[in-house]
Amino acid sequence: xxxxxxxxxxxxxxxxxxxxxxxxxxxxxxxxxxxxxxxxxxxxxxxxxxxxxxxxxxxxxxxxxxxxxxxxxxxxxxxxxxxxxxxxxxxxxxxxxxxxxxxxxxxxxxxxxxxxxxxxxxxxxxxxxxxxxxxxxxxxxxxxxxxxxxxxxxxxxxxxxxxxxxxxxxxxxxxxxxxxxxxxxxxxxxxxxxxxxxxxxxxxxxxxxxxxxxxxxxxxxxxxxxxxxxxxxxxxxxxxxxxxxxxxxxxxxxxxxxxxxxxxxxxxxxxxxxxxxxxxxxxxxxxxxxxxxxxxxxxxxxxxxxxxxxxxxxxxxxxxxxxxxxxxxxxxxxxxxxxxxxxxxxxxxxxxxxxxxxxxxxxxxxxxxxxxxxxxxxxxxxxxxxxxxxxxxxxxxxxxxxxxxxxxxxxxxxxxxxxxxxxxxxxxxxxxxxxxxxxxxxxxxxxxxxxxxxxxxxxxxxxxxxxxxxxxxxxxxxxxxxxxxxxxxxxxxxxxxxxxxxxxxxxxxxxxxxxxxxxxxxxxxxxxxxxx
Numbered sequence: 001x002x003x004x005x006x007x008x009x010x011x012x013x014x015x016x017x018x019x020x021x022x023x024x025x026x027x028x029x030x031x032x033x034x035x036x037x038x039x040x041x042x043x044x045x046x047x048x049x050x051x052x053x054x055x056x057x058x059x060x061x062x063x064x065x066x067x068x069x070x071x072x073x074x075x076x077x078x079x080x081x082x083x084x085x086x087x088x089x090x091x092x093x094x095x096x097x098x099x100x101x102x103x104x105x106x107x108x109x110x111x112x113x114x115x116x117x118x119x120x121x122x123x124x125x126x127x128x129x130x131x132x133x134x135x136x137x138x139x140x141x142x143x144x145x146x147x148x149x150x151x152x153x154x155x156x157x158x159x160x161x162x163x164x165x166x167x168x169x170x171x172x173x174x175x176x177x178x179x180x181x182x183x184x185x186x187x188x189x190x191x192x193x194x195x196x197x198x199x200x201x202x203x204x205x206x207x208x209x210x211x212x213x214x215x216x217x218x219x220x221x222x223x224x225x226x227x228x229x230x231x232x233x234x235x236x237x238x239x240x241x242x243x244x245x246x247x248x249x250x251x252x253x254x255x256x257x258x259x260x261x262x263x264x265x266x267x268x269x270x271x272x273x274x275x276x277x278x279x280x281x282x283x284x285x286x287x288x289x290x291x292x293x294x295x296x297x298x299x300x301x302x303x304x305x306x307x308x309x310x311x312x313x314x315x316x317x318x319x320x321x322x323x324x325x326x327x328x329x330x331x332x333x334x335x336x337x338x339x340x341x342x343x344x345x346x347x348x349x350x351x352x353x354x355x356x357x358x359x360x361x362x363x364x365x366x367x368x369x370x371x372x373x374x375x376x377x378x379x380x381x382x383x384x385x386x387x388x389x390x391x392x393x394x395x396x397x398x399x400x401x402x403x404x405x406x407x408x409x410x411x412x413x414x415x416x417x418x419x420x421x422x423x424x425x426x427x428x429x430x431x432x433x434x435x436x437x438x439x440x441x442x443x444x445x446x447x448x449x450x451x452x453x454x455x456x457x458x459x460x461x462x463x464x465x466x467x468x469x470x471x472x473x474x475x476x477x478x479x480x481x482x483x484x485x486x487x488x489x490x491x492x493x494x495x496x497x498x499x500x501x502x503x504x505x506x507x508x509x510x511x512x513x514x515x516x517x518x519x520x521x522x523x524x525x526x527x528x529x530x531x532x
Contacts, residue, residue, distance in 0.1 A: 047117065050269040090205050159211050298404075310397035314396050320333055369486070388427075399414060449480070
């Protein structure tokens with residue numbers, strides 16, 4: 001019997017598989033030869049992916065020990081201050097995870113930090129896509145998927161945040177119940193359907209567990225897969241530059257270049273999350289105690305991505321609208337507008353924005369090249385306006401903490417938020433719009449007059465001027481006719497070869513410095529004293 005060569009087994013296995021499935025050609029053409037542009041901003045989406053992978057890994061471990069039950073038990077675990085206290089089985093199992101399961105606390109904290117990083121990377125990635133116009137045709141569907149991923153991550157985070165049944169998460173569930181009840185006509189039925197009766201009921205933790213562990217992650221995983229498939233199907237966007245057009249992609253192939261970069265980034269993300277989980281405490285549920293409906297502590301803030309809704313609720317005036325329809329009276333409570341209507345408006349505007357911009361700008365062309373934010377002042381202004389709107393609401397979500405620590409009136413903080421939400425976003429739009437126009441003008445001035453050299457020259461009339469290095473051969477008037485190509489305009493001498501480029505490397509150089517090109521100096525004759 002011939003003994004197979006171990007070195008040939010992988011190749012023979014791959015050949016056997018390809019003969020039956022015929023996958024080698026398609027994998028080589030569609031996957032391994034896929035070209036990705038080389039720019040740091042394109043790795044923001046990768047951070048979200050690696051954070052999601054860490055969420056799945058740590059969440060699987062936590063699911064082995066967590067008990068999603070509202071049944072009341074008496075705690076006899078390792079945390080002495082709560083021994084003998086009645087609590088739900090969910091809260092008791094969360095305490096056991098933190099103090100009695102080996103590695104439980106660090107994995108629970110890594111899980112929470114991963115959720116925060118996942119949402120943060122989605123938001124930053126979406127901002128990059130928005131400001132650079134990467135959502136334009138033919139990528140509208142991918143934009144909509146990304147926007148839906150944010151809201152799914154929002155729901156997933158809230159469900160997981162509510163599972164421990166501590167005093168803080170219970171307060172969040174109580175607020176969610178109030179939001180459901182505020183919906184006209186159907187609010188009561190929605191609340192009863194979700195909680196299985198009147199709040200809090202005995203079923204909500206089990207239902208949240210199913211949603212958090214199976215339903216929402218499955219939907220997120222499916223949308224992430226579709227998102228990545230569309231990235232492979234469509235050409236990857238890239239920044240304008242030499243050799244880059246709407247019909248090609250300049251960068252690294254999937255293997256080995258991009259896959260090596262991705263592997264390195266994944267290790268950085270995993271390491272960062274491990275450090276955060278091991279060093280920085282987050283959500284210390286043992287300090288909050290079990291949830292009691294009659295007890296709400298001050299400084300009860302949710303995770304950062306939920307705080308804008310908390311802030312919108314705090315800023316909403318106590319306006320209550322009462323209507324009578326067909327002999328029945330209905331009440332629209334104040335909480336309905338900032339927690340139901342506002343998210344609905346934000347969601348619809350976000351999903352439809354690519355189509356609204358197409359219609360407004362009458363731009364229906366295919367785009368593979370990105371735009372610098374300064375080149376589209378309208379979009380940049382709207383984005384800055386949205387960010388300012390979100391910042392005001394987020395800060396207002398912690399206005400009680402700010403008022404306490406800075407000894408400010410809470411009422412004054414509330415009115416500052418109400419005025420700020422009306423004044424700051426339009427101001428951010430105006431400032432951003434004008435800054436973009438100024439940056440455009442500066443780029444065109446450099447193209448017309450050249451780069452500042454730092455050399456000061458005195459004219460015969462005594463005037464001092466700075467010498468500019470033209471970027472091309474000037475005409476008789478000293479002007480250069482160079483069109484703007486939508487990419488970075490060199491504004492320093494080391495960007496046009498007059499000075500050597502910066503040496504690459506982090507702590508130590510990884511390459512020898514290049515010598516800057518120097519024009520030969522004219523020959524000088526030595527002049528002796530007394531010579532004519």
